[in-house]
Amino acid sequence: MTERAAPSTIRDVANRAGVSTATVSRVLAGIGHPKAETVAAVVAAVEALDYRPSSVARSLRMKRTYTFGLIITDIANPFFPELVKTADDAARVAGYSIVLGSTDYEEHRAVHYLELMTDRRVDGLIVASSQVAAEAWAWLAHAPVPSVVVNVEPTVATTTVITSDNEGGIRLATEHLIGLGHRQIAHVAGPSSFTAATARLAGFRAACAEAGLDPDTIPVITGDGQFGGGEAAARRLLAEHPDVTGIVCYNDMTAVGVLAGARAAGRSVPADLSVIGCDDISVASWVSPALTTVAQQKGEMGRLAVEYLIHVLDNPDEPHVPEVVRLPMILRVRGTTGPAPATGARSR
């Protein structure tokens, strides 16, 4: 029933306004000093025809799409929305837009999106997925467009990287627990394939050592960075090491899982067990009690990534020196951490 009319073109507008397409183009772009009369005619024609310039044609001509590709691991992972949101905002105010690709933890899909976006001739690439094959990092360095890596540290950093001070962040978390009097603490780590997970494990160990805790007696269990892994880890950990009073988690999803596991094990948080996460994703505020955590500046990361790309595009002659930006993390004390319970309470 609805007839879909083909969109009108710049030529339609030019004909109706009685001018050339070049004039229409100039008037619309605000270039030159057109006669008021001409402007009026063009504007009238544009309105009458409901004309909207085709960005496809414009992109072909200008060799610029004003689009950035953003590759993330998983759109359902609560870590990403804030990153995506601020990246999108920053891009939008600068006249760019973002196209998103979620790899769903599969390397071949990262390649798929890299190719798709390159074929679409995006002006720049932001890669915030940890699940990327080593060759892909190499490819990025020679990609036809500038790129920036976020929240991951490729072993060979040939592109600029924006990430958090993961080691310092988890140190903050660990020191918070130790400051609360906890001595029997444990760590639920993330998969060692995640660069952030290894950095955080190192930070945890360092903080423990500095506090004089014997590194060899500290339980470390590796989870999957998700709810399920955290829950399973907590059950095992609390069964094998019932005297643990504080758990430092690789990330918030793990911590939320640990909370569920602890509850199942009959532990009450924070009365007889303190739990601290890392990242400060939205769910951290939604669980009860709300999760104490160390926040990553996710919004800042997205904004910086976009601004970096725009800077590179605007300064094509500037030599390209890959740098690593490590943003500080921020302790946010909420409801899942408290003073270490008196020793007697458990040992009787």
Place this chain on the structure above:
Amino acid sequence: MTERAAPSTIRDVANRAGVSTATVSRVLAGIGHPKAETVAAVVAAVEALDYRPSSVARSLRMKRTYTFGLIITDIANPFFPELVKTADDAARVAGYSIVLGSTDYEEHRAVHYLELMTDRRVDGLIVASSQVAAEAWAWLAHAPVPSVVVNVEPTVATTTVITSDNEGGIRLATEHLIGLGHRQIAHVAGPSSFTAATARLAGFRAACAEAGLDPDTIPVITGDGQFGGGEAAARRLLAEHPDVTGIVCYNDMTAVGVLAGARAAGRSVPADLSVIGCDDISVASWVSPALTTVAQQKGEMGRLAVEYLIHVLDNPDEPHVPEVVRLPMILRVRGTTGPAPATGARSR
């Protein structure tokens, strides 16, 4: 340091292979019966030059971008990821891709994305945002491309709509509580501007009436469909109506907020208060105890929307009759609902 070479073009490939651009195009598209020799030459040139066809140029020529625009309300709202994910999957297997626009609950941003996507000449539009101005719905009907509305019911349905049986779903939830023996039940509704919220309120009222509960005595508080609104609603509700034993919530985010509010009010779930949500978003499984809810088939909605668009595009001559598809919802009993506590327990 890195020189960014301009991408090679079909002309480069043609020259290197010693054939015409037409031949390259045909070989790559698998059209006609090229000599084996020609194919080999073209393939070799493509590899040597690392040639990737420009989708920009192709789109201009074919007047097809193989892209759908998907407009959602808020990428940080856990309702959307599953929808986006399945839509993306369905699109990808069909050779399309999805560009996303998140309106952040602002009507003018919906318009922005509608224009942006139209300018980009997407082949179809999926609108899954409730925050859309009335004119936008009208515009959709005459848009240059086919569209489908998901999870919202515009008052004048001029496009095909895919949604859930919200009324039936909340009825399931209410009946579940009543079946558990609850008689003092309440509802935390969503904003009346959301079509799903009014449908759910109606379903709740209907189920109560059918069970013989006096509609005039049933407390209904309106929240904002978010955590904060649910938390505030629970505090007020439990203060004003301390004898309530079961709360049916507009959606899961509200329910998670209600859980926090109930905890703050000293109520223990599900022992002396049952809470049930609606949607089955991921956080429902992450809170402890896990939230009982009624699931929307979000994945199915995304898949159906994409398939509908592809169908319309593939059958341009078929008359377009807007239809409304209402998917059934599914009760998922988890940990926040239980038998109504004995009356005496509260009144003493």
Place this chain on the structure above:
DNA sequence: ATGAAAGCGCTAACAA
């Protein structure tokens, strides 16, 4: 089986 040429809708020299 392949090539020449036109054209998708736009912008940018260059002329006038």
Place this chain on the structure above:
DNA sequence: TTGTTAGCGCTTTCAT
């Protein structure tokens, strides 16, 4: 100030 013209990279008749 405005128009003419060429061309971005591709696909697709129409010839050969």
